[in-house]
Amino acid sequence: MTSTPTTPPRPFDVTTVFPQLAPLARTATRLHPRPGLPSPQDSSIGGPLLWPAGEQWPHCDGPHVVDGMNLALSPADVRLKRRIRAASRGRALTPQERKTLERIHPPREYPHKLAVAPYEGSVAMLPVAQLYARDVPDLQTPEGTDLLQVLWCPFDHPIMPKTALFWRAAATVADILATPPEPPAMQFDDYLPEPCxxxxxxxxxxxxHLELSKELQEQLGNWSLWQVADTGVDNAYASYPQEFYDSELAGAPGWKVGGWPRWGATDPTPRICPTCNSDMDALLTIATFEGDDSSWLPHEEPADEPPTGFDQFDPRQPTAVQIGSGYDQQLYVCPTAPEHPHAELMH
Ligand SMILES: [Zn+2]
Ligand SMILES: [Zn+2]
Structure with missing residues (x-):
């Protein structure tokens, strides 16, 4: 068994050096997903949902267009491919495995046809996250609910999958939908989350730092303040200590609920509810990477053996999800009215 992943303490308490940051502190719940066998009663990524048998499964009407260079596979084929890859680690493929992979990825003729394949009709959405309020302290559930279900359409709309949110009271679900429909194809394999x-x-x-006042930005950029406080931060950051602040002291990387967004792909943009102009709250970060070499990488005892049938998961990418070329998809909700449409940003 693995021990619980635990974030190491921050290198130092940033509010002792920059006290004006203290009122801006927010909690976030890091989810630390790890491959496993979730049930509908578990909080999970890519796991089965507590979905009422009598309720229509969400579908997306498109448009769904796939560039002919991408082979849009079904979720079943992506699972098969991942299982074969895991089982054959460190040995040659068996003839049967090779045959299966060739069926999934037939040899292509050259030159490739640059056909554009549209998928007509509506596409069943895929479970992305199921979060019970009892498990996730920073999940703010609308009154009368204690469960959030996030699904997505595994096609780009236009640069990332389109998400749908469902809030429920878990106790009201009696009969669970046993076999939800699945999409016939997905734009990329990376849009199938591995059950975690x-x-x-x-x-x-x-x-x-770009979301702070000018005054605080200037303080953070003043290397002598860092030195006077004896923070022990490497001199390599002397000309731009904000970089250390952003990567080690501000927002945590990886899948999380609440907290402050990490920006990288884009500069911070305002998150305003288009319906009522309220400042929107960060709900869920769907991350490509759980962390880099930063001090946010959790401590945990590695398992001696991966669970049977599972890939030896990449600790940086346990869910196998990739957004863009390695970014995060962040979902925002309106704090005043949960029924106002949510927003999605890539950063
Ligand atoms: Zn769609
Ligand atoms: Zn609103």
Missing amino acids: LLNPEQVTEYPD
């Missing part, structure tokens, strides 16, 4: 159990952990976060 969660190890929620609450951490404290601060805004990206």
